[in-house]
Amino acid sequence: xxLFVGILMLYVTGASxxxxxxxxxxxxxxxxxxxxxxxxxQTFFMFIADLIGFGFTHLVLFFxxxxxxxxxxxxxxxYYQEHRQNIKLPAFSLGTLNYxxxxxxxLILVLFYIIAQKNLYWPAAEHDSIAxxxxxxxxxxxxxxxxxSLFQYNLQGSGGIYPPLFHGGIAYMYLFGAxxxxxxxxxxxxxxxxxxxxxxxxxxxxINALFFTLLLEMVPEMYSHAALLxxxxxxxxxxxxxxxxxxxxxxxxxxxxxWLSATFIALSLWTRNDTVGxxxxxxxxxxxxxxxxxxxxxxxIYTAVSFSTLILWTLYLxxxxxxxxxSRFVDHFGFDAHKMEVMILYVLSMLSWLQFGTMSxxxxxxxxxxxxxxxxxxxxxKNIRKDHxxxxxxxxxxxxxxxxxxxxxxxxxxxxxxxELMESSFKRGMFCFIPLLLFYASTSSIANSFSTWVENFxxxx
Amino acid sequence: xxxxKIQVCQLIMKQEQNNPGLLRRNLLVAFILGVILLLLYVSVxxxxxxxxxxxxxxxxxxxxxxxxxxxxxxxELTMDDKRLFKISNYWYLKYLRENTxxxxxxxxxxxxxxxxxxxxxxxxxxEWVEYFIFPRLCVGEDDKEKSKALxxxxxxxxxxNGWGYDKLxxxxxxxxxxxxxxxxxxxx
Numbered sequence: 172x173x174l175f176v177g178i179l180m181l182y183v184t185g186a187s188x189x190x191x192x193x194x195x196x197x198x199x200x201x202x203x204x205x206x207x208x209x210x211x212x213q214t215f216f217m218f219i220a221d222l223i224g225f226g227f228t229h230l231v232l233f234f235x236x237x238x239x240x241x242x243x244x245x246x247x248x249x250y251y252q253e254h255r256q257n258i259k260l261p262a263f264s265l266g267t268l269n270y271x272x273x274x275x276x277x278l279i280l281v282l283f284y285i286i287a288q289k290n291l292y293w294p295a296a297e298h299d300s301i302a303x304x305x306x307x308x309x310x311x312x313x314x315x316x317x318x319x320s321l322f323q324y325n326l327q328g329s330g331g332i333y334p335p336l337f338h339g340g341i342a343y344m345y346l347f348g349a350x351x352x353x354x355x356x357x358x359x360x361x362x363x364x365x366x367x368x369x370x371x372x373x374x375x376x377x378i379n380a381l382f383f384t385l386l387l388e389m390v391p392e393m394y395s396h397a398a399l400l401x402x403x404x405x406x407x408x409x410x411x412x413x414x415x416x417x418x419x420x421x422x423x424x425x426x427x428x429x430w431l432s433a434t435f436i437a438l439s440l441w442t443r444n445d446t447v448g449x450x451x452x453x454x455x456x457x458x459x460x461x462x463x464x465x466x467x468x469x470x471x472i473y474t475a476v477s478f479s480t481l482i483l484w485t486l487y488l489x490x491x492x493x494x495x496x497x498s499r500f501v502d503h504f505g506f507d508a509h510k511m512e513v514m515i516l517y518v519l520s521m522l523s524w525l526q527f528g529t530m531s532x533x534x535x536x537x538x539x540x541x542x543x544x545x546x547x548x549x550x551x552x553k554n555i556r557k558d559h560x561x562x563x564x565x566x567x568x569x570x571x572x573x574x575x576x577x578x579x580x581x582x583x584x585x586x587x588x589x590x591e592l593m594e595s596s597f598k599r600g601m602f603c604f605i606p607l608l609l610f611y612a613s614t615s616s617i618a619n620s621f622s623t624w625v626e627n628f629x630x631x632x
Numbered sequence: 633x634x635x636x637k638i639q640v641c642q643l644i645m646k647q648e649q650n651n652p653g654l655l656r657r658n659l660l661v662a663f664i665l666g667v668i669l670l671l672l673y674v675s676v677x678x679x680x681x682x683x684x685x686x687x688x689x690x691x692x693x694x695x696x697x698x699x700x701x702x703x704x705x706x707x708e709l710t711m712d713d714k715r716l717f718k719i720s721n722y723w724y725l726k727y728l729r730e731n732t733x734x735x736x737x738x739x740x741x742x743x744x745x746x747x748x749x750x751x752x753x754x755x756x757x758x759e760w761v762e763y764f765i766f767p768r769l770c771v772g773e774d775d776k777e778k779s780k781a782l783x784x785x786x787x788x789x790x791x792x793n794g795w796g797y798d799k800l801x802x803x804x805x806x807x808x809x810x811x812x813x814x815x816x817x818x819x820x
Contacts, residue, residue: 266655270662278669285687292694294711296718302759310766321762324769324782328759350711378665385669391678395686538678629661631653 177229177347178358184236185209186250187243192434193427194250198258199369201250203362204431207412210355211438212239214339217317218487226315229346271629275381279364279388287357290398294351300400303328308341308352318491330402332494334484336409336442337402353400360397363408364388367606370415374422374614378629379622383613386543392536393602402443403599409439410449411606417453418562418610421460429457429469433476441480445600448572450477456565501581510589514578517593521601530594537605544608547615554616566607573600720750724792725764728812732788734767738812739786742773745795755792773799788814 185205189196196204216235220227240247295305307330310319317335321327330338337355344352367387371380388394396403413435420428436453439446457473488494520527522541524534533541551558577597582588587595612618626632673679697717701709715722732738740761746752754760758772758779770790771782789796794809802817 268658270658271665274662274665282683282687285691288694289686289690292714293718294714296715298754298760301763302754302757306759306763306766309763313766321766324771325779326758326762326769378661382665389679389682391682391686394682398686398690534676535678535681538676538682539672625661629654629657631657 173229173348174344174354177233177343178354180233180236181209181213181343181358182206183209183240184212187240187247188212189431190243190246190250192431193425194246194253195425195427196250197369197373198254199365199372201254203366203369204412206358206362207366207409207435207438209236210340210343210358211336211441212236213343214336214441217311217339217342218335218483220315221317227346228315229348232343232346269377269629272377272381275378275385279381279385282385282388282394283361283364286360286394286397290353290357291351293353293398295353295400297399297401299328299330303330304338304402305341305352305400307331307338309345311335311338311342312345317487322492331492332488333402333443334441334480336438337405340405341400356397356400356404359405359408363404363411363606366408366412367415367610370419371610371613373419375619376622376626378625379613379618383609386538386540387606387609390537390540390602390605392598393605396599396602401599403602406439406442406446406600407602407606409435409442410446410603411610413439413449413453414565414607415610417456417565418559418607418614421456421559421561429473430476433473436477437480440478441484444481444484445573445576446603447481448569448576449603450481451572452565452568453477455568456561459564460561500579500584507578510578513589514574514593514597517590517597518574521598528590528594530598536598537601540605540609544612547612547618551615551617558611558615562607562611566604566611570604573603721753721755722764724751724755724810725761727810728761728790729765729768731812732765732768736768736787737782737785738765738768738770738788738790739783739796739799739815740770740772740790741792741795745773745793747793752793755790761790786815788812 182202182205185208186201188208189201189204213232213236216232217227220231225231295301306321306328307319310321311317314320317339319327322331340355341352344355364384364387368380368384371383374380393404393407413432416428416435417432419425420432432453436450439449454470454474454477458470461467461470461473516527517530519525520530521533521536522545524532524542526532530536548555548563555563577589577592580589580592582592585592673683697709712726716726719725728738738761740758741756743756746755756772756774758770758775761770769782769785771779771786776783786799789799789812791797791809791811791813794807796813797804797807799815800813801815804813
């Protein structure tokens, strides 16, 4: 019961933040973004409590959230008034039912149920969650602080230098009485799928949006991660929300989505700092678009918000925890041709069906999640300008930075070869690009024309 | 039941009159979509693996465990029971926790002393073991140079595969291959 209250509080807290951005969001966006914002808010409360030396408990977090809800109460109420007519089940009629959409929806639901059941049934058993994230969360909940006693003995694990969104979320679940905190993975996964669908649906037909949501859900490696207590699904959910809201702003120029995008970029960096490539790319794209209007103020605010969490966490690491982030990188940068070649071959393998090293090829790891968008981008080449090149530039820059981060990692300091890193961390980090590419593919002119043609045929227009 | 069936048929016929062929076209698109999805499942090995192994097999395993549990009138499985099922050396980690005081500092075996079996996996890793024994602390024999301060505070030795008896400050009467013993004599 207490866990239920805790989870509900996450959504309400997130909603009270979201309405500050605007009240035009659909209820699907409201549900999916609320969780992401809510859990982040809780970890910020933990961070503030830690800074002022005040131990956090479930009551402290509950009342801090409650204050936030009270602060936004009037906006929440007006959102409810505005949208309550939309919160209803669609009219059901066997004659007019959208059967293809119903089939896709049913598949998405069944697959989600099965993986959620698996996730919730088994306890965490993966090395990284036991040796790091779950342990950090559990001890944070017991000690009521972020810099837990295990740092003193270097027993925190590799996740100790990661920003606290994920293990802070685990701590939150423990504080509200969870026996196993794995429900957090299911909630992030649900947010990822729902936010993807909600924004896709704003552009394309239900069949198209559901088909691409199913493709996103079914990415084999990511689907297996939806039953693990690892940080990759939460990172993907935040990066996806950041990228897709940015794409929406590029197309529709609704300010609320610009600020939401900056916030989710900040939250991505609050989950894992190797997502810095997305921040660099987002700032570059926003600067490119807004520089034409000489809107320097918005560029500056966007940049400041996006990088705020990275700066905050870097300072915290150096001043309080005393572990510099740079300790993972090479001391002297020199071009290593062999390393570059190995990395490029791995990337080619991930994007295709070719095998390299001991890693499974791309179509086994990610299904069609990379192959299909690449085909659609090639087929859509003549519409590339019409579909806003800035979106592809965003994906490209973030990938280049992501690639360079791994290129600069010191194999000795990581105690792993570049092949091992590519087959583990890099491979999982590629999840972040999947929703962005699928979203681009789904909303591209060519996919949109095809889905409109299908829809017209289906409705006999 | 029959009345409802007639009403549904009448409704469909009415819809058909409003938009002739809608139902047929709708079903045709759904059928084609179903075939495409089936093709993806059959021809893309990743999707086949995800559905067969990740979804279906795992569901079957959970259902089998739960059916057996219900058939034998066993109580609901606790997280501890499930950990015993999932983590091969959980029995030993649980044993460490239950047989040492909360302020214990446990010395773990070096990598060379444990074999490659699942039952021994990560027993040398202080980061791994710490999760199961907190608030007790642990330090690996391999980390004695890196964690000198903690190594100096060791109160117990995790005997694994017969390793660790030479770390004790006394000679126990009986030697078993897996046990946890205080570094100083029990009499102290």
